Amino acid sequence: MLLQQILNGLTAGSVYALIALGYTMxxxxxxxxxxxxxxxxxxxxxxxxxxxxxxxxxxxVAFFFxxxxxxxxxxxxxxxxxxxxxxxxxxxxxxSAIGASIFLQSLALLLFGPADRSFPIQFEFAALEIAGVSxxxxxxxxxxxxxxxxxxxxAFVKYTKFGKAIMATALDQDTARLMGINVDRMIAITFxxxxxxxxxxxxxxxxxxxxxxxRMGLLPGLKAFSAAVLGGVGNIPGAIVGGLLLGxxxxxxxxxxxxxxxxxxxxxxxxxxxxxxxxxxxGGRSH
Amino acid sequence: MTEYFLHIAIIxxxxxxxxxxxxxxxxxxxxxxxxxxxxxxxxxxxxALITIHWQVSFFLALPVAAxxxxxxxxxxxxxxxxxxxxxxxxxxxxxxxxxxLILLNxxxxxxxxxxxxxxxxxxxxxxxxxxxxxxxxxxxxxxFTLGLISRLVHSRHGRALKAIRDHEITxxxxxxxxxxxxxxxxxxxxxxxxxxxxxxxxxxTFINPESFGLHTSILVLTMxxxxxxxxxxxxxxxxxxxxxxxxxxxxxxxxxxxxxxAMLIALLIWRPQGLLGSGKISRKFSLAKNRAKKER
Numbered sequence: 040m041l042l043q044q045i046l047n048g049l050t051a052g053s054v055y056a057l058i059a060l061g062y063t064m065x066x067x068x069x070x071x072x073x074x075x076x077x078x079x080x081x082x083x084x085x086x087x088x089x090x091x092x093x094x095x096x097x098x099x100v101a102f103f104f105x106x107x108x109x110x111x112x113x114x115x116x117x118x119x120x121x122x123x124x125x126x127x128x129x130x131x132x133x134x135s136a137i138g139a140s141i142f143l144q145s146l147a148l149l150l151f152g153p154a155d156r157s158f159p160i161q162f163e164f165a166a167l168e169i170a171g172v173s174x175x176x177x178x179x180x181x182x183x184x185x186x187x188x189x190x191x192x193x194a195f196v197k198y199t200k201f202g203k204a205i206m207a208t209a210l211d212q213d214t215a216r217l218m219g220i221n222v223d224r225m226i227a228i229t230f231x232x233x234x235x236x237x238x239x240x241x242x243x244x245x246x247x248x249x250x251x252x253x254r255m256g257l258l259p260g261l262k263a264f265s266a267a268v269l270g271g272v273g274n275i276p277g278a279i280v281g282g283l284l285l286g287x288x289x290x291x292x293x294x295x296x297x298x299x300x301x302x303x304x305x306x307x308x309x310x311x312x313x314x315x316x317x318x319x320x321x322g323g324r325s326h
Numbered sequence: 327m328t329e330y331f332l333h334i335a336i337i338x339x340x341x342x343x344x345x346x347x348x349x350x351x352x353x354x355x356x357x358x359x360x361x362x363x364x365x366x367x368x369x370x371x372x373x374a375l376i377t378i379h380w381q382v383s384f385f386l387a388l389p390v391a392a393x394x395x396x397x398x399x400x401x402x403x404x405x406x407x408x409x410x411x412x413x414x415x416x417x418x419x420x421x422x423x424x425x426x427l428i429l430l431n432x433x434x435x436x437x438x439x440x441x442x443x444x445x446x447x448x449x450x451x452x453x454x455x456x457x458x459x460x461x462x463x464x465x466x467x468x469x470f471t472l473g474l475i476s477r478l479v480h481s482r483h484g485r486a487l488k489a490i491r492d493h494e495i496t497x498x499x500x501x502x503x504x505x506x507x508x509x510x511x512x513x514x515x516x517x518x519x520x521x522x523x524x525x526x527x528x529x530x531t532f533i534n535p536e537s538f539g540l541h542t543s544i545l546v547l548t549m550x551x552x553x554x555x556x557x558x559x560x561x562x563x564x565x566x567x568x569x570x571x572x573x574x575x576x577x578x579x580x581x582x583x584x585x586x587x588a589m590l591i592a593l594l595i596w597r598p599q600g601l602l603g604s605g606k607i608s609r610k611f612s613l614a615k616n617r618a619k620k621e622r
Contacts, residue, residue, distance in 0.1 A: 144587075
């Protein structure tokens, strides 16, 4: 039972971690909580579902299409809603992000309607039995894919020129500019990557829960933010650890306390972290 | 027809209280609350429950609603406003979701059906089901809110708050306890929202969680930004405009949230001081611009 809950938690947690990475990278570079992160998650899921409904394309093509749509939307968002406001009081881009979030959410509601959509492809997933715990291959696939994307991101940031330039921009924009780094481009790339990861997370959850709807991004967005704070905002390994821990905590809370208040666990964790250790488990950077 | 105009006036009054109190948080804490509708809802439910179950008079329930909402504000403000980072928006967003969840799941709040038959206020021979009397009541509370806020802003504490707003580090050096001030302001704003909630519940006499969701918080935020962040008169005008406009454009009701989202972004880019902002806030933002660069 305990192992089962932990396993289910790790699956959801790996998806939270993907969204949390987007939050943390954007916070790291701009000091901005991107409220529209949950809407990019929703956009990725919708793009994939709609493409698969309309055309019989390969699943992986649709998956990368969804990620691409989320990524491009993220870059457009940065260009329209954040770049003109950069350098002002932090309150201003924050309110702009809230505006963007509600705009995208109601746009999706108008375009696609409020109804749940099921995922157009039915996968044949086997249930495995490992040490008395049942695991579906779907869970393993989600967990594996999430880990793959995380590894890719960490490698990108650590070992490529662009990744190092992003880190430099996050540390000190002016100095980065003096070193010949195109700061605007680094911010755009950060949005591109963070949004693509959120889009991937949205597609995985659309398959896992078999629903896609305009408000699907609100709760995962909130939970992923809690995960980012838990790990330490601005800290990439922190977002991964925070996401996994939060997923597990949420499932244990639902299993042993009350399933009705499952969604409240993330919020309780957020408040406790802010009270006890505001810089997060692995230590974040304050802006 | 008169009935209809009275109704609009009463609803405007409630939104004026909400916008004024949110403006306190934005103008003096420099942070955004996305849970303002949740405090509004807490006030409404508190007041409705104690008048229904304990037959408490409305005039006692009104301050109790404010105190309950304020206590929740205090509970949220303490962990959040002590910190340097801008976590208030997301913490209050989460708070709104949780309050919604609790109102939907508890038996005592009637779940999604909400509470019905909330008694309208009575005082002596006056029956407040008459909209003229209710408007008078709302106008009194609006006047009280306006008076309280302008007294506060022009007092010693108001000057301390301005010092914090303009340069927090300098204010701290002068011995002003910035966190304590921010937490007090947030608590006060939550209490005022509770007051508005109580007035709403006893006016409509039927409440359900739907009225107190994120949509309402965003609406109030748009009112504040439209009127001008930090401007008292601006909040009054912003609340009035955004109560009346949707009435004129009923046909486009589906596009409301879309319009609010676009309006927030457009206003911040082209007119950050809003309709009536005196430029103080925009100057503050330009001051903050230089400061942000230096500190980085």
